[in-house]
Amino acid sequence: MKVEALPAKPGEHHLHNYEEQSASFDWSEVEKEFSWSKTGKINMAHEAIDRHAESDRKNKVALYYKDQHRHETYTFYEMKRMTNRAANLLKSHSDLEKGDRIFIFMPRSPELYFLMFGALKMGLIVGPLFEAFMEGAIYDRLDDSDAKSIITTPELLPRIPKDRLPNLKTIFIVGEEGESEGHIDVLKHLHSCSDKFDVEWLDKEDGLVLHYTSGSTGKPKGVLHAQYAMVQQYQTGKWVLDFQEQDIYWCTADPGWVTGTAYGVFSPWLNGVTTVILGGRFSPDAWYQAIEDFGVTIWYSAPTAFRMLMGAGDALVKEYDLSTLRHVLSVGEPLNPEVVKWGAQVFDKRIHDTWWMTETGAQVICNYPSMAIKPGSMGKPVPGVKAAIVDDQGNELPPNQMGNLAIKKGWPSMMRQIWNNPQKYDSYFLNDEWYVSGDSAYMDEDGYFWFQGRVDDVIMTSGERVGPFEVESKLLEHPAVAEAGVIGKPDPVRGEIIKAFVALVEGQEPSDELIEDIRQFVKKELAAHAAPREIEFKDKLPKTRSGKIMRRVLKAWELDLPTGDLSTMED
Numbered sequence: 006m007k008v009e010a011l012p013a014k015p016g017e018h019h020l021h022n023y024e025e026q027s028a029s030f031d032w033s034e035v036e037k038e039f040s041w042s043k044t045g046k047i048n049m050a051h052e053a054i055d056r057h058a059e060s061d062r063k064n065k066v067a068l069y070y071k072d073q074h075r076h077e078t079y080t081f082y083e084m085k086r087m088t089n090r091a092a093n094l095l096k097s098h099s100d101l102e103k104g105d106r107i108f109i110f111m112p113r114s115p116e117l118y119f120l121m122f123g124a125l126k127m128g129l130i131v132g133p134l135f136e137a138f139m140e141g142a143i144y145d146r147l148d149d150s151d152a153k154s155i156i157t158t159p160e161l162l163p164r165i166p167k168d169r170l171p172n173l174k175t176i177f178i179v180g181e182e183g184e185s186e187g188h189i190d191v192l193k194h195l196h197s198c199s200d201k202f203d204v205e206w207l208d209k210e211d212g213l214v215l216h217y218t219s220g221s222t223g224k225p226k227g228v229l230h231a232q233y234a235m236v237q238q239y240q241t242g243k244w245v246l247d248f249q250e251q252d253i254y255w256c257t258a259d260p261g262w263v264t265g266t267a268y269g270v271f272s273p274w275l276n277g278v279t280t281v282i283l284g285g286r287f288s289p290d291a292w293y294q295a296i297e298d299f300g301v302t303i304w305y306s307a308p309t310a311f312r313m314l315m316g317a318g319d320a321l322v323k324e325y326d327l328s329t330l331r332h333v334l335s336v337g338e339p340l341n342p343e344v345v346k347w348g349a350q351v352f353d354k355r356i357h358d359t360w361w362m363t364e365t366g367a368q369v370i371c372n373y374p375s376m377a378i379k380p381g382s383m384g385k386p387v388p389g390v391k392a393a394i395v396d397d398q399g400n401e402l403p404p405n406q407m408g409n410l411a412i413k414k415g416w417p418s419m420m421r422q423i424w425n426n427p428q429k430y431d432s433y434f435l436n437d438e439w440y441v442s443g444d445s446a447y448m449d450e451d452g453y454f455w456f457q458g459r460v461d462d463v464i465m466t467s468g469e470r471v472g473p474f475e476v477e478s479k480l481l482e483h484p485a486v487a488e489a490g491v492i493g494k495p496d497p498v499r500g501e502i503i504k505a506f507v508a509l510v511e512g513q514e515p516s517d518e519l520i521e522d523i524r525q526f527v528k529k530e531l532a533a534h535a536a537p538r539e540i541e542f543k544d545k546l547p548k549t550r551s552g553k554i555m556r557r558v559l560k561a562w563e564l565d566l567p568t569g570d571l572s573t574m575e576d
């Protein structure tokens with residue numbers, strides 16, 4: 006399908022000629038824009054905040070924050086002062102040192118960002134946690150990374166199993182709580198802390214953020230990114246998000262996920278761009294209102310959100326002034342052509358799809374404002390990054406052949422480690438040359454990439470990545486469950502929903518109450534988004550002779566497809 010390009014005057018965009026710029030581009034050109042390329046001294050918080058506070062952008066708005074209760078504005082200068090205070094607070098109430106892991110487990114608020122960047126100023130590795138996580142999920146992450154500290158709120162505090170985490174020395178609490186041994190009341194001290202702080206200078210390979218994410222087997226794994234990721238986060242802000250000095254940018258992702266760090270704050274602030282953070286839950290009214298109130302010009306969201314907005318109806322769109330929007334983007338799951346079409350109708354903007362992963366640290370395959378969009382395609386690789394479709398041996402496949410979506414090892418924002426698990430890290434790479442994404446795709450004759458599905462069993466539900474193994478393990482802990490198999494079931498709004506097939510222990514009878522009880526059990530232990538929306542009882546689940554649940558067969562049952570080769574199935 007040929008579609009004409011977004012109207013774009015050549016030269017107006019940072020990436021104005023994709024082919025030409027890709028051919029000649031070298032990342033060292035971007036490095037030169039940072040002083041660390043000469044001094045060797047790097048720190049994300051300096052580049053994202055202090056650098057602007059010491060420039061003409063001093064009084065420019067860095068952050069517009071809004072939720073049901075608060076509506077606040079902070080300039081880059083104010084952000085510098087508040088993050089210095091946060092750094093002093095963290096430093097004076099703990100023995101945290103450069104490279105130590107500190108987690109942030111709280112809903113969005115200005116303090117979350119003060120503390121996140123305060124921690125970065127100290128040279129700590131920040132582990133963001135989504136506020137929906139429950140005790141089991143928190144424990145796994147803090148235990149695996151040997152976390153020394155966590156920042157949370159009084160409401161979320163009970164979910165932190167401190168007794169089982171002997172190395173977790175200091176808990177910083179934002180909100181009324183009162184202090185006790187190892188519990189520090191952030192709001193009591195923050196405003197009296199000094200607003201001067203000498204940032205800890207780091208090496209470009211030192212740690213930045215540790216995001217836990219799911220695979221198809223095993224517990225969630227800790228994906229570590231280095232300070233150097235900023236090179237690609239900065240440059241894609243220009244090429245893909247098309248940042249200009251006057252933009253008001255809104256990324257809807259929570260910082261508990263990689264989009265919310267890399268593109269919620271790092272990329273815009275590295276570029277000195279004003280960022281909107283909206284707290285609270287998804288609501289079509291509040292979202293459109295935010296675009297109108299702040300005059301949002303660039304909006305980065307996800308297919309599930311767009312589909313839910315679509316479901317809220319076009320009449321609602323007309324109640325708001327959304328005329329400031331000039332660039333709309335999406336990430337996280339396949340962006341259906343219908344949604345692109347809807348976006349063009351109601352916002353008069355084509356939604357630009359972008360593809361990347363927690364492990365890639367920044368955008369990799371994208372649609373650019375100056376390039377024609379083929380609805381349904383993820384676009385083309387970011388200049389300076391080589392993506393290809395390879396077979397299982399690592400041979401590049403010709404156009405229009407489906408295979409593994411792979412990236413040539415060594416792009417700037419590539420993960421640097423899987424925490425505590427070098428084997429897992431190595432298992433991502435083929436012939437020490439290709440990073441294999443786990444997605445299948447093909448590239449057409451014009452070089453556009455088309456997503457086809459996951460190669461493994463990883464589930465993408467409402468843009469959130471859930472490992473079936475984790476859910477299955479949790480289901481098995483329920484006293485009534487004997488066997489469990491979990492799959493992603495296609496869903497028109499959420500992309501996929503989690504569906505569990507469950508065999509009960511002897512003497513247990515299927516019932517609606519039991520379904521609800523099992524759902525609640527997973528929800529309480531892991532997180533609401535990890536709880537199966539559907540549970541179906543079976544007498545027995547299909548297993549291999551070695552006892553592995555055959556999710557492929559469950560999926561075939563669900564979709565009414567042929568079950569394929571069953572030679573490894575037990576009798």
Ligand code: WT7
Nearest residue numbers: 336337338339340359360361362363444456470
């Ligand atoms: C998986 C990565 C960092 C972005 C948020 C998700 C799926 C991501 C697209 C897209 C189709 C997409 C892939 C990928 N995905 N973007 N544009 N079209 N699928 O990060 O949680 O690490 O998940 O999300 O399956 O492997 P994540």
